[in-house]
Amino acid sequence: MVRNDIEQAIQGALKAMGAGEVAFVVERPTDMAHGDYATNAALAAAKILKKNPRDVAAELQEAVGNIQGVEKVEVAGAGFINFYLSADALTEVVQEANKEGWGTNDLYIGKKVLVEYTSPNLFKPLHIGNLIGNILGESIARLFETSGADVKRLNYPSDIGLTIAKGVWGLQKLGLNPEILSELATAYVAGNEAYESGVGKEAIEEINRALYADTNAEWSSLRAQGIATSLKHLHELLVRLGTKGFDGEFFESQSGPIGQKLVKENVGGVFAESEGAIVYHGEHTRVFLNSQGLPTYEAKEVGLFELKSGAYPTFDISITVTGKEQTDFFRIVFDAIRKLFPGKTNGKDLIHIPTSFLKLTTGKMSSRLGNVITGESLLADLTDAARGREDVAVGALKFTVLKSGSGKDILFDPEKSLSLEGDSGPYVQYALVRARALLRKATEAEVVQKETEPSELERLLVHFPDVVVRAARDLEPHHVVTYVTELAAAFNSWYAQERLIVDGKVSAHALALVTAVEHTLHKGLTVLGIPAPEEM
RNA sequence: GCUCCCGUAGUCUAAUGGAUAGAAUACCUCCCUCCGAAGGAGGUGAUGCAGGUUCGAUUCCUGCCGGGAGCACCA
Numbered sequence: 001m002v003r004n005d006i007e008q009a010i011q012g013a014l015k016a017m018g019a020g021e022v023a024f025v026v027e028r029p030t031d032m033a034h035g036d037y038a039t040n041a042a043l044a045a046a047k048i049l050k051k052n053p054r055d056v057a058a059e060l061q062e063a064v065g066n067i068q069g070v071e072k073v074e075v076a077g078a079g080f081i082n083f084y085l086s087a088d089a090l091t092e093v094v095q096e097a098n099k100e101g102w103g104t105n106d107l108y109i110g111k112k113v114l115v116e117y118t119s120p121n122l123f124k125p126l127h128i129g130n131l132i133g134n135i136l137g138e139s140i141a142r143l144f145e146t147s148g149a150d151v152k153r154l155n156y157p158s159d160i161g162l163t164i165a166k167g168v169w170g171l172q173k174l175g176l177n178p179e180i181l182s183e184l185a186t187a188y189v190a191g192n193e194a195y196e197s198g199v200g201k202e203a204i205e206e207i208n209r210a211l212y213a214d215t216n217a218e219w220s221s222l223r224a225q226g227i228a229t230s231l232k233h234l235h236e237l238l239v240r241l242g243t244k245g246f247d248g249e250f251f252e253s254q255s256g257p258i259g260q261k262l263v264k265e266n267v268g269g270v271f272a273e274s275e276g277a278i279v280y281h282g283e284h285t286r287v288f289l290n291s292q293g294l295p296t297y298e299a300k301e302v303g304l305f306e307l308k309s310g311a312y313p314t315f316d317i318s319i320t321v322t323g324k325e326q327t328d329f330f331r332i333v334f335d336a337i338r339k340l341f342p343g344k345t346n347g348k349d350l351i352h353i354p355t356s357f358l359k360l361t362t363g364k365m366s367s368r369l370g371n372v373i374t375g376e377s378l379l380a381d382l383t384d385a386a387r388g389r390e391d392v393a394v395g396a397l398k399f400t401v402l403k404s405g406s407g408k409d410i411l412f413d414p415e416k417s418l419s420l421e422g423d424s425g426p427y428v429q430y431a432l433v434r435a436r437a438l439l440r441k442a443t444e445a446e447v448v449q450k451e452t453e454p455s456e457l458e459r460l461l462v463h464f465p466d467v468v469v470r471a472a473r474d475l476e477p478h479h480v481v482t483y484v485t486e487l488a489a490a491f492n493s494w495y496a497q498e499r500l501i502v503d504g505k506v507s508a509h510a511l512a513l514v515t516a517v518e519h520t521l522h523k524g525l526t527v528l529g530i531p532a533p534e535e536m
Numbered sequence: 537g538c539u540c541c542c543g544u545a546g547u548c549u550a551a552u553g554g555a556u557a558g559a560a561u562a563c564c565u566c567c568c569u570c571c572g573a574a575g576g577a578g579g580u581g582a583u584g585c586a587g588g589u590u591c592g593a594u595u596c597c598u599g600c601c602g603g604g605a606g607c608a609c610c611a
Contacts (some may be wrong), residue, residue: 030555040554043591053591077555078592121611158611252611277609284539290609297611328540328606354541357604392574404549407541409604420574423549423560430574441571470552482550485559496567496576536574 002069003037003466006083010041013063017056019045026083028463035074035082036459042079053079090458091509097461097516103523105469109148112314115141116154117321118238122230123167125185126237126375129323132355132410135401137321138243138529139477140353144317146527147472152247152312156304157234159227160253165208166191168222169200178225181233185374187226237375241394242529250307252300259303260295262340263288270339282332301333302340309344317349319475324354324407353475354407382418386426391531395425398530403481423485425530428521431488433536434495435518442506442514450507455498456490457513464520468527477528484524491517 007026014020024041042057049056057075064073064081069089074082085093096102117137120130137153144151158164170176170187173194177183194200210216211223235245263271263278271278276291280298288299295303308318320330330352338345382393396418400410403423420426464483471479500510525532 025552027552030551030558034555038555043554046591080555161611163611275608279608284607286607287609292609294609296609300611324541325605326611329611331540387574408549409542410548419548419561421561422574424574426574427560430572434572434575438571445571474552478550479552482559489559492575493577495571496573499571501571535572 001465002067002085002089005067006037006039006064006070009064009067010039010060010081013060014041014045016063017045017049017059019048022048028466029080029082032456032459034076034080035072036085036462037083039081039083040079042075042081046079057081085459085462087454090454090462093462094458094509094512094516097464097520098512102519103146103464103468103527105147105465105472107147107469107472108144108317111144111149111316112152112312113141113144113149113317113319114152114154114308114312114315115144115319115321116156116308117141117319118234118243119156119158119322120234121158121163122227122234123164123184123188125188126234128358128373128375128378129355131241131375131378131397132358132401133321133323134238134241134243135398135529136353136355136406136477137319138241139398139402139527140319140321140475141244142527142529143468143472143475143477143480146468149317152315153244154308155246155249156255157231157249157251159251160211160223160256162195162204162208163188164223164226165204165211166195167226168207168211168219169194169204171222171226172219173200178222179229181229184226184229237379240379240390241398242531248308248311250304255300255303255307256295257303258306259299259301260289260293262302262306263295263299264293266340270336280332280336282335284332286329286332286336288336298329298333298336302337305337305341305344309341313344315348317351319351319353321353321355324356327352327354351475356401356404356407357409385418386420389533389536391533392420392426392429392536395429395525395530396420397425398528399423399425399428399481402477402528403485405476405478426536428484428488428525429531429533429536431491432518432521432525432532433534435491435514435521436534438495438500438514439511439518442501442511445501445504445506447508447511448505450509452507452509452513455494455513457487457494457517460487460490461516461520464524471527480524480527484521484528487517487520487524491521 003026014022022045024039024044026037026039029035029038042060043053046053046056054075057079061073061075061081069086070083071086072084076082115137118130118134120126141151141153167184167188170191171178174187174190176187191204195204207219210219214220267273267278271280271288277287278289279285279287286298287296290296334350379393382396383390386392386396400418467479467483471477500506500514522532
């Protein structure tokens, strides 16, 4: 790539000038008028060399000499050096963009990465928060894959505990069918109300204990049937969202006992007893086993790590995607896990990626089911808005979730928040569909060689691989969203001004260009997990 | 109270310490006899406040104001 050549030329020139240690970047300028690449090397070196930045820039400009693929080097502004690619180099980029490996990189080559996401409670209806985690996690997994990693997708559903007991209570009390999802939801709501109001509290706690101990065949059976129904539904919904299947599923009913045992064995070491509970004294104290000796969420994470590292002992990076309110929790729990498993965690990254809250605009919610919007109903409403196209609806939802940095709150107005116009999934999908329609038409046209001026499109395409690398490095899919939106806008603008097919003839270069745009939009959407429709 | 996160056009949002803070939406003009108008061209409009570091600050530091989250037996 030309960028690497530029970097090396600058590095060499700096060295010759006695400023070899200076840190500099070669990046895309904010404005295309400033060229295809720009560097701050002169600005950075000026201080060390005790010279005027513009003079240093002029010297550097001289020293870098000719670089293959660079047509023009200019000094601008306070001391920036701008590089303009030659028409040949841009043509080469278009050729590159049409190859299979376009947009892939080797940032995580040879790394094994575990991405845990979605992780719902199996007796509660899947809500928007679960969807957000799934959407972000899937995109993170794809970013790793496109950067060379061996990715394992993991799901960690909650299949035991008070919530499950509430559902089982409701199923039994109301005589509902655990094989029907809506009845499962009704059972949970009823159980939750009974628990909150106090009338069913004792009965539900009894069920909870019996489920843990597996001492009541009827209750255990209701639980098992409910879990099976819920899991089946989950997997079906995730297919509709475009999530690749999970490589592994670990359940809380497994992690609990394992974590309990591990914590118990390390009292006096990593853990300590305090007020009858077993705690970890980290940045602040957290309870791992409650005073009845039962594992808390913390201990279950310990058990989960044992399960994960047992199934994938050679992992390099372990990602957990959950709500951002758990950020502090994971800081301490990961700390405890490192102390408990020094050998298994040495040299490995344990990373928590926080998902944003979806803030619901008030007032509109009372007419809906309870006070949550289910993933199901959201998708249905969006599909209606998208004229019956679920792939467009999924695109709109995913785009909205992924377009801003992770952890930032999303304001969600069910009536209008998920726009299908402007900065949106459908906008990008539409540009792609247009490009594809054009390419279909062009198959009937005669291809001719014709001189064409390089357009803004080529100059945008250049940066796609760098954008993917940055997104993968920062674990921030929104960089890709921003880029893909920009490319779609540039293509729509091009489309309004230019004609690809004139009198049954197409220029070979223009055809390659449109193909490259199509390919790049497709790759970009794919890495985000957004559907790329043929027509709409 | 302690800790962490966040304040950018009316709204939503981008900017890896860099050039004239970039989009979208809403609002106001235009553009479908022409490869798909879920589109295109143009216009109005923004860094909470006060200091500091730097050649250069939306970005880093300090204080204040405003919002959110977490802080012992829930997950």
